Amino acid sequence: MNSNFFELAANRRSIRKFTGETVDEKDVEEIVKTALLAPSSWGGHPVEFVVIKDKKKIRDIAACKAMGAGPLSSADVAIVVLVNKKNLELWIEDGAIASAYLLLAAEERGIGACWIHIRDRMGKRKSADEEIRDILGVPNNYTVLNCVALGQKKEHKAPRSESKLHLENIHYEQFESKKK
Numbered sequence: 001m002n003s004n005f006f007e008l009a010a011n012r013r014s015i016r017k018f019t020g021e022t023v024d025e026k027d028v029e030e031i032v033k034t035a036l037l038a039p040s041s042w043g044g045h046p047v048e049f050v051v052i053k054d055k056k057k058i059r060d061i062a063a064c065k066a067m068g069a070g071p072l073s074s075a076d077v078a079i080v081v082l083v084n085k086k087n088l089e090l091w092i093e094d095g096a097i098a099s100a101y102l103l104l105a106a107e108e109r110g111i112g113a114c115w116i117h118i119r120d121r122m123g124k125r126k127s128a129d130e131e132i133r134d135i136l137g138v139p140n141n142y143t144v145l146n147c148v149a150l151g152q153k154k155e156h157k158a159p160r161s162e163s164k165l166h167l168e169n170i171h172y173e174q175f176e177s178k179k180k
């Protein structure tokens with residue numbers, strides 16, 4: 001497909017191993033600014049980010065989730081995605097689309113990224129969300145949807161190939177019909 005955006009989306013893969021080298025502060029800032037452009041329900045902009053570079057704090061955040069937080073252990077930066085749930089019904093969607101922007105903006109700069117899920121996951125004593133909010137001093141009306149681990153790539157994954165797309169998931173006009 002002749003599209004720069006398709007290529008970017010195909011190249012984006014979850015990177016879970018990082019070299020330990022730093023990610024430029026300007027890149028981090030631009031990645032987060034890009035996520036502020038994401039659409040939000042009612043244009044409410046309820047998604048906020050805590051950018052963490054302190055390695056001990058990143059490890060403490062990772063320890064709040066029993067399984068699947070491994071990529072944070074070698075990340076240079078953790079971005080904690082918070083959604084202000086006040087008066088908002090569609091907070092999960094708002095947080096998820098902003099997170100997708102983070103992942104794509106990282107890939108555009110050649111920076112590795114991985115979504116670390118937090119919502120509805122258990123921590124050591126209470127929910128992972130509550131434990132992370134305790135560490136970061138986040139008020140109760142926010143929920144941590146996820147974190148995004150960022151770092152220089154130590155693993156290189158093949159781009160998703162156009163020939164392997166699940167084209168059967170696309171329906172035209174009616175559920176049963178496929179493109180002729």
Ligand SMILES: Cc1cc2nc3c(=O)[nH]c(=O)nc-3n(C[C@H](O)[C@H](O)[C@H](O)COP(=O)(O)O)c2cc1C
Nearest residue numbers: 012013014015016067068069071114115116117118
């Ligand atoms: C909602 C959601 C939750 C995810 N949670 C985690 C997670 O907690 N830990 C992790 O290592 N990867 C997590 N991932 C990354 C997926 O495992 C990954 O996107 C999937 O395996 C497809 O691989 P790809 O991103 O390389 O295309 C999550 C992705 C999404 C969209």
